[in-house]
Amino acid sequence: MLKKTTMKDIAIRANVSVATVSYVLNRVGNQTIPEKTRRQIMELAEELRYIPNLAARSLANQKTGLVGVLVHKSKHLPYWKLHAQLAFIHALEQRLTAAGYHTLLYSLDTDNPSLDIIVERKLEAVFLIDAQDASFYSISRHFVEGIPLILIDSMIEDKLFKQVVFNYRSALEKALPDDLSQVCLIMEGFNNSLLTRYIRSSVPLADDAVFEIRALQDLLPAMDHRRFKQAIVINEFIGSYVEKTGDFGHLTVICTCNSPEMLGERVEKILFQGDKAEAAFELMQELLHHSDYSEQENNCYFVD
DSSP: OOOOOOHHHHHHHHHHHHHHHHHTTTTOTTTTHHHHHHHHHHHHHHHHTOOOOOHHHHHSSSSSOEEEEEEEEEOOOOOOHHHHHHHHHHHHHHHHTTTTTTEEEEEEEESSSHHHHHTTTTSSSSEEOOGGGHHHHHHHTTTTTTEEEEEEEEOOOTTTEEEEEOOHHHHHHOOSSSOOOEEEEEEEOOOOOHHHHHHHTTTTGGOOOOOOOOSGGGGGGHHHTTOOOOOEESHHHHHHHHHHHHOOOOEEEEEEESOOOGOOTSSEEOOSSEEEEHHHHHHHHHHHOOOOOOOOOOEEEOOO
């Protein structure tokens, strides 16, 4: 008996993701896929005698009202990142519930992000928070049939996926003084390398004046540099710790956890006026209800 051709077989031959094959074969009109790639997939499907699973397609078209929120679990997740993630998830869940959706929260194993259980739930949309570069495509390929996959606090150069991040560049422009000779940037560490590069490229500072903090001990090198008189800190939890040291004559904190009250009066605070959870929810609604969203040029939504 001949083995039945699957989407995975076509994806391997075409050198694309299973999700891309699914978008093409199911004629999902809200995805930006080159015409050449579409033709190649259709030709391979005919060549390999691919037979679509109509029963599965029918089930996928039924509305479940389930929205997934995926986060990486880690034994070493710093408390400031945990607070930020929980605050975002709480705010997003409130909006989803008010709109009639059910939220399914799932923690991903960093080393082995298995998604078999969550894929069976037939999600209508998925939010992926602080995606790790190494596991991103292994996660995204599980979600087919045009399910919107929205990245939070992550960036990727792939037009198939939408992203919601703070507008760090605008905030840093407000924070930077004219004289940068005695200024350092202290920023929280992210799993996503493209987001990290975006932030670092937003400040004209030397590499030895930028410090990424994943644990409190990472602050020691910044404190040892006597040449820095002013510090710009991303994240108010880290900023509060830096403030207590008293090592800097001027401290500016870009607040990412919506908790500016934890900082003293002498600290210059820069707040984002937009609501990241609201922006993410509205983007999901747009992707679900507008079939032509792939024609939009905007792929990354910055929250000011």
